[in-house]
Amino acid sequence: MPDVTQLRAPDLTAWTCPAPLRDHPRVVMGHGGGGALSAELVQHIFAPAFGGEVLAQLGDSAAVSLGGTRLAFSTDSFVVRPLFFPGGSIGDLAVNGTVNDLAMSGARAAYLSCGFILEEGVEVAVVARVAEAMGAAARAAGVEVATGDTKVVDAGHGDGIYINTSGIGLIPAGVDLRPQRVVPGDVVIVSGDIGVHGVTIMSVREGLEFGVEIESDCAALGGLVEAMLAVTPDLHVLRDPTRGGLAAALNEIAAASGTGVVIQERGVPVPPTVANACAILGLDPLYVANEGKLVAFVPREHADAVLDAMRAHPRGAAATVIGEAVEAHPGMVVARTGLGGTRVIDLPIGEQLPRIC
Amino acid sequence: MPDVTQLRAPDLTAWTCPAPLRDHPRVVMGHGGGGALSAELVQHIFAPAFGGEVLAQLGDSAAVSLGGTRLAFSTDSFVVRPLFFPGGSIGDLAVNGTVNDLAMSGARAAYLSCGFILEEGVEVAVVARVAEAMGAAARAAGVEVATGDTKVVDAGHGDGIYINTSGIGLIPAGVDLRPQRVVPGDVVIVSGDIGVHGVTIMSVREGLEFGVEIESDCAALGGLVEAMLAVTPDLHVLRDPTRGGLAAALNEIAAASGTGVVIQERGVPVPPTVANACAILGLDPLYVANEGKLVAFVPREHADAVLDAMRAHPRGAAATVIGEAVEAHPGMVVARTGLGGTRVIDLPIGEQLPRIC
Numbered sequence: 001m002p003d004v005t006q007l008r009a010p011d012l013t014a015w016t017c018p019a020p021l022r023d024h025p026r027v028v029m030g031h032g033g034g035g036a037l038s039a040e041l042v043q044h045i046f047a048p049a050f051g052g053e054v055l056a057q058l059g060d061s062a063a064v065s066l067g068g069t070r071l072a073f074s075t076d077s078f079v080v081r082p083l084f085f086p087g088g089s090i091g092d093l094a095v096n097g098t099v100n101d102l103a104m105s106g107a108r109a110a111y112l113s114c115g116f117i118l119e120e121g122v123e124v125a126v127v128a129r130v131a132e133a134m135g136a137a138a139r140a141a142g143v144e145v146a147t148g149d150t151k152v153v154d155a156g157h158g159d160g161i162y163i164n165t166s167g168i169g170l171i172p173a174g175v176d177l178r179p180q181r182v183v184p185g186d187v188v189i190v191s192g193d194i195g196v197h198g199v200t201i202m203s204v205r206e207g208l209e210f211g212v213e214i215e216s217d218c219a220a221l222g223g224l225v226e227a228m229l230a231v232t233p234d235l236h237v238l239r240d241p242t243r244g245g246l247a248a249a250l251n252e253i254a255a256a257s258g259t260g261v262v263i264q265e266r267g268v269p270v271p272p273t274v275a276n277a278c279a280i281l282g283l284d285p286l287y288v289a290n291e292g293k294l295v296a297f298v299p300r301e302h303a304d305a306v307l308d309a310m311r312a313h314p315r316g317a318a319a320t321v322i323g324e325a326v327e328a329h330p331g332m333v334v335a336r337t338g339l340g341g342t343r344v345i346d347l348p349i350g351e352q353l354p355r356i357c
Numbered sequence: 358m359p360d361v362t363q364l365r366a367p368d369l370t371a372w373t374c375p376a377p378l379r380d381h382p383r384v385v386m387g388h389g390g391g392g393a394l395s396a397e398l399v400q401h402i403f404a405p406a407f408g409g410e411v412l413a414q415l416g417d418s419a420a421v422s423l424g425g426t427r428l429a430f431s432t433d434s435f436v437v438r439p440l441f442f443p444g445g446s447i448g449d450l451a452v453n454g455t456v457n458d459l460a461m462s463g464a465r466a467a468y469l470s471c472g473f474i475l476e477e478g479v480e481v482a483v484v485a486r487v488a489e490a491m492g493a494a495a496r497a498a499g500v501e502v503a504t505g506d507t508k509v510v511d512a513g514h515g516d517g518i519y520i521n522t523s524g525i526g527l528i529p530a531g532v533d534l535r536p537q538r539v540v541p542g543d544v545v546i547v548s549g550d551i552g553v554h555g556v557t558i559m560s561v562r563e564g565l566e567f568g569v570e571i572e573s574d575c576a577a578l579g580g581l582v583e584a585m586l587a588v589t590p591d592l593h594v595l596r597d598p599t600r601g602g603l604a605a606a607l608n609e610i611a612a613a614s615g616t617g618v619v620i621q622e623r624g625v626p627v628p629p630t631v632a633n634a635c636a637i638l639g640l641d642p643l644y645v646a647n648e649g650k651l652v653a654f655v656p657r658e659h660a661d662a663v664l665d666a667m668r669a670h671p672r673g674a675a676a677t678v679i680g681e682a683v684e685a686h687p688g689m690v691v692a693r694t695g696l697g698g699t700r701v702i703d704l705p706i707g708e709q710l711p712r713i714c
Contacts, residue, residue: 012480012482012483012486015482015485015486017481017482017485021481024481025480025481025482026477026478026479026480026481027475027476027477027478027479027480027481027484027509028477028509029477029509029511030509031475031507031509032475032507032508032509032510033509038507041481041484041507042505042507045481045484045488046471046505046507049485049488049489049491049492050471050488050491050492050495050501050502051492051496051501052501052502052503053501054468054501054503054504055501055502055503055504055505059504061504062468062470062503062504064467064468064525066426066428066468066525066527067426067427067428067527068426069423069424069425069426070424071423071525073468073470073503073504073525074470074504075470075471075472075504075505075506075521075523076472076506077472077473077474077506077508077521078508079474079508079510110421110423111411111419111421111423111430113419113430113431113432113523114403114432115432115433115434115472115521115523116434117434117436117474117519118384118388119384120383120384120385120386121383121384122383122384123382123383123384124374124378124381124382124383124384124398124402125369125372125374125382126369127384127398127402128372128374128402128406129372131403131406132406134406134407135406135407135408138407139408144407144408144409144410144411144412145407145409145412146409146411146412146419146421146430147411147412147416147418147419147430147431147432148399148403148407148412149432149433149521150389150395150398150403151389151434151435151436151712152384152385152387152388152389152390152711153389153436153516153519153712154711154712156513157514157515157516158514158515159510159514162474162510162519164432164472164506164521164523166432166470166472166523168421168423168428168525169423170423170424354509354511355508355510355511
């Protein structure tokens with residue numbers, strides 16, 4: 001039987017792989033990890049192929065203009081394994097993930113699309129439970145699922161349920177959230193404990209128990225962002241540190257803004273459960289995925305007021321300052337350690353734990 | 358090893374399957390076929406779970422309003438096998454499929470999102486070729502890929518490349534394309550030969566040769582729709598007859614409009630290659646998928662002018678009238694056969710050939 005995925009393919013030997021990708025002629029799990037390998041695919045394959053100015057901005061969502069209206073537009077596919085976990089399911093992730101990407105542009109999500117890729121043989125009851133979770137998450141986030149599509153693939157060519165959601169929302173007047181707006185002196189704030197989602201998935205997938213029950217932080221951040229923008233529309237950039245964790249989010253901002261970033265390692269809120277799990281597994285919490293947290297770069301003069309507004313919101317009750325943007329070491333993220341030293345926080349290569357979202 | 362897709366799932370035994378779905382407690386290929394099984398999933402699982410008024414319209418794309426701007430918003434996932442075929446690739450389908458869904462609302466596609474689900478081990482060169490095809494198709498259709506996402510799943514849980522595209526575009530003033538606007542007397546026009554994409558996929562997948570080379574009709578229809586709307590914005594409904602073919606498209610319109618539809622079977626343009634392949638394989642061309650054709654319900658007074666405009670456009674050169682909307686047999690599609698009889702054209706149950714898009 002021929003390999004039909006290759007049938008009629010153009011002559012691939014005539015294709016010259018861009019240099020940075022030559023170590024990986026085939027896709028590896030890390031290409032989906034939100035780190036350096038993912039960035040290589042985007043920079044050397046997708047961006048040149050697609051062209052276009054909007055994609056080149058590489059934000060969590062695209063800011064586009066249509067009929068005089070400024071919109072945020074974003075997409076995410078969800079392949080998390082297992083489909084259900086403490087604190088949520090692939091359905092909750094699929095709604096909140098895209099709602100949050102839009103929120104990082106300052107937009108309140110208005111409409112979502114939903115594309116299912118179902119594997120032949122998955123129970124209809126499982127599909128129904130996931131759909132119900134999506135509906136509940138959408139109502140909680142105040143967004144409407146407006147359009148959808150369902151494809152089915154043969155058993156052995158999927159993993160139960162994959163979901164893509166895309167979303168659109170209005171960007172309020174005066175809001176312009178981009179890493180390019182970051183300047184030295186900006187204050188770096190995280191909205192709460194980090195690493196919770198990734199450690200939750202790891203614990204259920206690997207059957208590990210860390211003595212304490214842990215639940216994913218999966219949640220919609222549109223309300224928190226609105227509360228922050230009510231203080232001032234002049235926030236500089238927001239990111240939700242999902243794949244690649246806080247480290248990847250800070251590195252992307254440093255690289256795109258051309259400023260340095262310094263964080264106080266002891267100031268980063270890592271709950272004991274996450275710290276213990278990471279110690280056992282040899283992971284760094286800075287690289288573990290979150291699904292209901294954000295990191296903000298805020299002009300220094302507004303930092304106190306924004307922090308107060310965040311702490312007054314349920315999703316930001318544990319918000320805290322973790323660092324600042326600096327002129328030194330442009331494009332680089334450095335942590336001051338508890339011992340008084342410093343260490344460089346690199347962009348992760350791939351993902352410590354694949355398929356966490 | 359536990360079945361992690363089920364791990365932590367809510368108690369599924371407590372879930373009551375809606376009656377129409379009880380024959381299929383597990384997902385079968387036909388649930389993705391765009392026919393009756395797909396419709397059951399949407400009506401009994403997704404629509405109740407998601408709620409919302411826009412989804413309930415069940416168009417190829419959703420018409421939504423955002424900041425006073427009327428937008429079309431649509432999503433489609435693409436799981437075609439093989440990835441490359443005569444006349445196109447999964448990349449061409451992924452762009453043109455969503456561009457066409459938007460066009461069926463009368464909207465010119467402005468921005469697309471692109472979500473890849475890559476299988477570990479697929480050649481980066483294959484991904485690059487698909488991305489290049491997407492870029493070329495996007496430029497041809499005048500649409501910009503504005504945002505994207507890449508996930509990687511373990512080998513054995515995908516099939517090389519799956520793609521979701523979503524899209525947004527402006528709906529021109531005065532355009533309101535919905536099956537509910539169809540009235541008896543409307544003229545039914547197809548834009549050209551039917552069944553070409555489905556037969557192409559079948560021929561390469563099954564290694565069949567029908568004596569004549571056949572190429573997919575995969576193409577963007579935005580320009581053709583603009584030419585039609587230039588005659589009059591008062592077209593009633595447009596559909597691109599993809600999965601389930603012309604039969605499914607006509608049935609959806611008949612059901613949603615509450616009118617009957619009569620077509621002249623001999624008037625439906627079926628090219629000899631498609632007719633021969635269907636004869637050999639025992640298929641009905643009315644049920645075979647298209648990827649670059651549309652069916653229009655046009656007020657009788659505008660039908661001649663719209664037909665002329667279609668024939669003057671490269672994508673509608675072979676446009677022809679195939680039937681009309683009638684008061685008789687509301688919700689039902691009937692074909693007058695060459696022998697003077699009639700036969701009912703049912704909504705297909707599933708899909709004759711899975712994974713054609």
